[in-house]
Amino acid sequence: MIKTVLTVDDSRTMREMLMLALQDAGYRVVQAEDGVHGLEVLQAESPDIVITDINMPRMDGFGFIEGMRADPAFSGVPVLVLTTESDAAKKQRAREAGATGWIVKPFDPARLVDAVRRVAA
Amino acid sequence: MSDDPFEAIKATFFQECEELLGDLESNLLALESGSTDIEVINAVFRAVHSVKGGAGAFGLEDLVRFAHVFETLMDELRSGRKACDEPTVRTLLRAADVLADHVAAARGAGAPVDPARSAGLVAELETLTHGGAAPAATTDLAEDDDFGFTPIALDLAAFEAPAGLSDLPDLPPLPDLAALAPLEAPMAAVEGGWKIVFRPHPRLYASANETGLLLRELARLGPTRVELDDSGLPTLDALDPNDSHLIWTIELDGDASEAEVRDVFDFVEMDCDLSITPLNAAASTEAPAAVEDDEEAPAEALAQAAAADLDIAALLASVGAAPAAEPVAPEPAVPEPVVAAPAPAPVAVAPVAPAAPAAPPAPTPTPSAPAPAAAAPVTIRVDLERVDRMINAVGELVIQQAMLAQRVTESGLARSSDIALGLEDLELLTREIQDSVMAIRAQPVKSVFQRMPRLVRECAEMTGKKVRLVTSGEDTEVDKTVIERLSEPITHMLRNAIDHGLEGPDERLAAGKPAEGTVRLAALHRSGRIVIEIADDGKGINRQRVKGIAVERGLIAEDAALSDEEIDNLIFMPGFSTATEVSDLSGRGVGMDVVRRSIQSLGGRISISSVPGKGSTFTLSLPLTLAVLDGMVVGAAEQTLVAPLAAIVESLTPDAADIHHVGGVDPVLRFREAFLPLVDVAWCMGFSDQPTALKGGVVMIVETESGQRAALLVDAIHGQRQVVIKSLEANYRHVEGVAAATILGDGRVALILDIDALVSTGRARSPSRAEMQMAS
Numbered sequence: 001m002i003k004t005v006l007t008v009d010d011s012r013t014m015r016e017m018l019m020l021a022l023q024d025a026g027y028r029v030v031q032a033e034d035g036v037h038g039l040e041v042l043q044a045e046s047p048d049i050v051i052t053d054i055n056m057p058r059m060d061g062f063g064f065i066e067g068m069r070a071d072p073a074f075s076g077v078p079v080l081v082l083t084t085e086s087d088a089a090k091k092q093r094a095r096e097a098g099a100t101g102w103i104v105k106p107f108d109p110a111r112l113v114d115a116v117r118r119v120a121a
Numbered sequence: 122m123s124d125d126p127f128e129a130i131k132a133t134f135f136q137e138c139e140e141l142l143g144d145l146e147s148n149l150l151a152l153e154s155g156s157t158d159i160e161v162i163n164a165v166f167r168a169v170h171s172v173k174g175g176a177g178a179f180g181l182e183d184l185v186r187f188a189h190v191f192e193t194l195m196d197e198l199r200s201g202r203k204a205c206d207e208p209t210v211r212t213l214l215r216a217a218d219v220l221a222d223h224v225a226a227a228r229g230a231g232a233p234v235d236p237a238r239s240a241g242l243v244a245e246l247e248t249l250t251h252g253g254a255a256p257a258a259t260t261d262l263a264e265d266d267d268f269g270f271t272p273i274a275l276d277l278a279a280f281e282a283p284a285g286l287s288d289l290p291d292l293p294p295l296p297d298l299a300a301l302a303p304l305e306a307p308m309a310a311v312e313g314g315w316k317i318v319f320r321p322h323p324r325l326y327a328s329a330n331e332t333g334l335l336l337r338e339l340a341r342l343g344p345t346r347v348e349l350d351d352s353g354l355p356t357l358d359a360l361d362p363n364d365s366h367l368i369w370t371i372e373l374d375g376d377a378s379e380a381e382v383r384d385v386f387d388f389v390e391m392d393c394d395l396s397i398t399p400l401n402a403a404a405s406t407e408a409p410a411a412v413e414d415d416e417e418a419p420a421e422a423l424a425q426a427a428a429a430d431l432d433i434a435a436l437l438a439s440v441g442a443a444p445a446a447e448p449v450a451p452e453p454a455v456p457e458p459v460v461a462a463p464a465p466a467p468v469a470v471a472p473v474a475p476a477a478p479a480a481p482p483a484p485t486p487t488p489s490a491p492a493p494a495a496a497a498p499v500t501i502r503v504d505l506e507r508v509d510r511m512i513n514a515v516g517e518l519v520i521q522q523a524m525l526a527q528r529v530t531e532s533g534l535a536r537s538s539d540i541a542l543g544l545e546d547l548e549l550l551t552r553e554i555q556d557s558v559m560a561i562r563a564q565p566v567k568s569v570f571q572r573m574p575r576l577v578r579e580c581a582e583m584t585g586k587k588v589r590l591v592t593s594g595e596d597t598e599v600d601k602t603v604i605e606r607l608s609e610p611i612t613h614m615l616r617n618a619i620d621h622g623l624e625g626p627d628e629r630l631a632a633g634k635p636a637e638g639t640v641r642l643a644a645l646h647r648s649g650r651i652v653i654e655i656a657d658d659g660k661g662i663n664r665q666r667v668k669g670i671a672v673e674r675g676l677i678a679e680d681a682a683l684s685d686e687e688i689d690n691l692i693f694m695p696g697f698s699t700a701t702e703v704s705d706l707s708g709r710g711v712g713m714d715v716v717r718r719s720i721q722s723l724g725g726r727i728s729i730s731s732v733p734g735k736g737s738t739f740t741l742s743l744p745l746t747l748a749v750l751d752g753m754v755v756g757a758a759e760q761t762l763v764a765p766l767a768a769i770v771e772s773l774t775p776d777a778a779d780i781h782h783v784g785g786v787d788p789v790l791r792f793r794e795a796f797l798p799l800v801d802v803a804w805c806m807g808f809s810d811q812p813t814a815l816k817g818g819v820v821m822i823v824e825t826e827s828g829q830r831a832a833l834l835v836d837a838i839h840g841q842r843q844v845v846i847k848s849l850e851a852n853y854r855h856v857e858g859v860a861a862a863t864i865l866g867d868g869r870v871a872l873i874l875d876i877d878a879l880v881s882t883g884r885a886r887s888p889s890r891a892e893m894q895m896a897s
Contacts, residue, residue: 010167013134013175020126055167069327078329092391100329101388106177118338119330119388 003120004028006047008038008064009082010056018051021109022116035059039067042074049120050079051103054090062097069098078119082107134175138224141168145217146574152210162205165213166195172220181227183234188223190243191216194250203249212245215582218575313401314343314374315382318394323365325392332369338385343375372400505601508561512748515558516845522551523866559746563598566644566651569608570595573642576612580619587626587637588619594644599651600746606723607653607743610716614655614739615640617713622659622737632734634658650725651745656738662731664688671697689729693717724750724767750846752863752873753821754839757813758803761871762835763844763863768876770822770830772838777815790820790832797822797832800879806858806872823876831880846873857882 005027007018019029030045032038034056042050050068054061061081068074078100083090091102103115145168148161173188194213197203219242225231317339321332339345353366373382382397383390526544534541570592581588599607623629623638630636641656664685671677671691683691691697695714720727725743744751744767752763753772779791780799789796799820803809813834821833844863849856849872860875 011171011174012137013130013178014171016130016133017178020130055163055170057164057167075327076329095324095328095391098328105174118334120334 002026002028003048004030004045005116006030006032006038006041006045006050008032008035008041008050008052008056008061010034010053014053014082017107018112021107021112024109025113025116027116035061035064035067038064042068042071046073047077049116050077051082051116052079053082054087054094062093065094065097065099080115080119131179134179135224135228137175138172138228141172142217142221142224143571144168145220146214146571149210149214149217150574152205153207153214157205159199162195162199166192166199169195169220172224176227179227181223183239184220184223184227187220187239187243190246190250191220194246197250209249211578212242212249214574214578216242216246218578221575313399314372315377315379316398316400317371317373317382318368318396319371319386320368320394321365321389322392322394323363325389326365328389328392330389330392332367335385335389336369336371339371339373339382342377342381342385343373345374346372374400503561508558512558512562515555516748516847519551519555519845520864520866520868522547524868527866559600559748560598562601562746564601564604565596565598566604566607566653567595569604569611570642570644572608573611573615576615577619577640580616584620584623585625586619586623588623589637589639590615590642591639592642597644597646597651598745599644599743600748602747603651603723603743603745606719610719610727610741611642611653611655613713613716615642618655618657618659618737618739622657622661624660628660632660646745647742649745651743653741653743654738655741656736658736661733661735661737662689662692662729664733667691686730689731692729693727721767723747724765726767748846749843750861750863750873751841752844753841754844754865754871755802755819755821755835756837756839757806757835758808760803760806760808761839761865761869762802762806763871763873764821764823764833765860765873765876766841768823768825770824772819772821775815775818775820775832775834780815792822792830792832795830797830798880799832799834801834802874802879803836805879805882823880825877825880829880833874833876833879844871844873 005018005022007015007022007029008031009015009018010033015031015033019031022029027049030041030047032041035052036058038050038052038059041047052061052064056064059067065079065081068077068079075098079098081091081094081099081102082105083094083102084105091099094102100119101115103112145165148165148168151158151161152165169188169192173185173192176184176188191213194203194209198205198209203209219234219239222231222234223239226234319332319335321330325332336345336347348370350368350370351366353368354360355366379397386393386395522544526548529541529544573592574590577588577590580586618640619638623640624632624634626636629638639658641654643654643656645652645654668677668683668688668691671688671694672679672681674697676691676694676697677683693713693716695712697712697714717727720741720743723743724747725741727742728740729737730740731737750763751766753766753769755762755764775790781789781791781796783789783796788799788801790799801813803813804811813836815834818834818836819838821835821838822830823833824830844865847862847864849859849862852862856872858875858879859872860878861873862870863873865871
């Protein structure tokens with residue numbers, strides 16, 4: 001079954017890169033531009049996996065993950081956070097918010113897909 | 122990934138960079154004008170962060186390095202660890218300029234960034250970030266020759282973690298990137314595999330991780346034997362669904378490295394007890410000491426575990442693997458079976474070929490979720506050539522309409538006739554179409570104005586003056602070709618305003634003005650033209666000095682009596698410069714005469730007004746488009762010609778007594794205490810071999826682009842009108858003295874005079890005294 005990935009990122013460049021890599025790997029991709037938008041698309045699309053950026057306008061990645069986890073329907077959906085490897089504090093905060101794992105920026109497509117695959121049931 | 126989509130994304134990236142840099146600048150300017158909104162700082166951070174993120178993905182190292190230092194400082198500001206004071210904002214603004222340079226360089230659209238300038242700003246940013254002590258990590262960054270595509274983030278690791286983190290529990294060492302690509306760099310490969318004891322914490326499940334998936338990952342590394350210790354499971358009535366009680370012991374065969382094994386647990390290492398020991402050295406099979414709580418069995422965890430087990434089973438089935446090893450003997454069972462259905466049982470996972478993930482289905486083109494309706498207007502991109510073609514056709518329509526109108530008038534039809542009335546409607550419609558079509562090429566002058574704050578900052582920096590730029594009317598629209606050619610004159614005049622117009626801070630304070638000078642840049646529409654004003658509140662033009670220089674350079678006579686206005690206009694004369702010494706800003710060989718020439722080549726005019734001690738204002742008046750020209754229709758030897766209005770100073774009927782002949786040959790016209798070369802248009806253009814009669818003739822005083830004045834003699838002036846410009850070169854060939862052509866209302870072609878060429882070549886060809894007298 002084709003899995004749907006929701007990407008939440010305010011950078012168009014990043015959204016397109018994610019889209020390209022994930023589609024090449026056979027995923028269906030839906031996009032959102034920030035946390036608020038992400039929660040909307042989440043409800044509409046019920047994705048199997050979510051990838052979210054941290055720094056976004058309106059609602060950042062932490063707020064988005066918390067909002068997502070607060071809804072029982074999405075408490076078990078894996079969320080990967082786009083982060084810089086060094087960001088230990090961000091990883092910790094993301095983990096506390098309920099993030100499943102992280103993707104290191106700048107990512108290369110193989111590692112991105114690998115990370116998605118690892119958390120995809 | 123093929124090259125094409127990648128290049129397309131790269132193009133998107135640079136497009137996005139433009140927007141981000143625009144946001145960056147406007148947000149920084151908001152900070153400069155005193156905004157304390159944290160969202161503004163956040164937005165600046167995000168802009169820099171996004172540029173860095175994209176740049177990293179494309180391996181644009183220089184850009185990443187610079188953006189990183191910038192971002193680090195923004196992070197300090199964002200977190201409130203550093204105050205966003207005035208000097209900081211000023212540095213940030215200059216850093217934004219350099220960031221823009223790096224982007225342009227990366228794009229291949231600009232010269233390489235001056236390394237000294239970039240390094241200087243990096244140093245400034247770091248000083249602001251660290252309060253003076255440059256971090257050692259930066260040096261590492263700079264010295265790292267292997268700085269490549271992927272390791273970027275790692276290299277930046279050391280100093281990105283804020284200082285406040287040190288009191289957090291020690292994080293496990295970050296996994297090496299190489300581990301993600303197992304075959305590339307097997308680290309510390311151990312013969313005989315690993316023994317892994319894994320006890321998840323409740324948090325692991327709360328973050329949607331699953332043991333089953335981790336086991337699946339381990340199975341990809343080599344043959345595994347898995348044993349479940351469910352002895353910790355409490356009775357059902359004592360079960361806390363939020364707790365976790367299961368312990369897995371996995372024996373992994375093969376030559377996977379420890380890093381590879383750790384990497385499997387990368388996402389969960391904080392949320393579990395984990396011990397990884399070499400299999401051949403691990404004689405003891407006991408669980409880690411930490412694992413010994415005996416609370417109730419969590420239903421949720423159980424369910425998770427069951428699901429995980431099922432997953433493994435499914436996986437096994439899918440790869441058709443057979444258990445090869447004996448399952449490790451299960452630990453003594455739980456007091457009583459807790460959950461009936463999927464009792465967690467030890468599962469043996471046999472040699473599994475590096476398993477494929479749940480087979481990736483074929484790619485599907487995906488309509489992305491609708492983006493939230495942005496406020497931006499809906500636009501389409503159109504080839505400029507198509508627009509030009511339409512403009513051309515509309516030009517024809519305008520001409521045709523004028524012809525038709527003239528015919529109808531000539532036919533003597535009553536003004537109230539249906540045809541005449543219909544024609545009036547057609548005229549209105551035609552005008553409307555013309556305006557709309559011209560509007561397609563129109564763009565706000567914003568694109569030019571946006572570049573100016575940076576210029577002002579650089580000039581201020583170079584001259585040591587304090588300058589504030591105030592812009593208005595950025596949304597004023599004008600034809601694209603006009604916009605493209607506006608940038609240079611505005612740049613030059615702003616430079617002049619700062620370099621020559623404004624005083625230094627001390628001088629200003631002494632004159633009772635604020636230390637910071639103000640330069641205003643405004644655009645507005647005025648009677649069908651665009652007016653650009655560049656005003657400063659500096660010292661104004663020093664007329665004494667300007668006149669002195671003009672005399673010194675031999676531009677005017679020592680005893681010339683000039684009005685203030687005339688003196689001010691001296692600065693437009695070629696070769697004039699008030700700069701006493703050549704500074705970095707002026708002395709580039711570009712004077713105001715060049716500015717005036719470029720404005721005039723656009724069919725524009727430039728004027729200046731100055732009040733000593735209060736400042737100067739330069740006013741540019743330009744046509745909204747280059748497709749239409751304001752012209753004076755004149756007659757010369759039965760030919761109808763058009764003289765560009767912008768070149769005409771005034772017109773008059775000459776008096777024979779005012780005509781003189783220099784050396785008995787070259788005719789000149791005495792005009793307000795000056796003698797101007799007289800150019801007989803019909804004679805020069807070859808329309809007539811007879812000199813134009815002075816009696817009944819009209820003279821137009823014109824000014825060439827070089828500021829030279831001359832008198833053009835014609836038979837008559839018919840009137841002023843807008844004409845649609847038709848290129849003569851494109852349709853015929855270049856003709857000396859003719860700039861272009863147009864079609865008049867009567868359908869005749871009229872030539873548009875090239876005033877400059879006419880004045881420079883015409884003087885040599887004007888009729889001599891004998892011939893002039895003959896005609897008069």
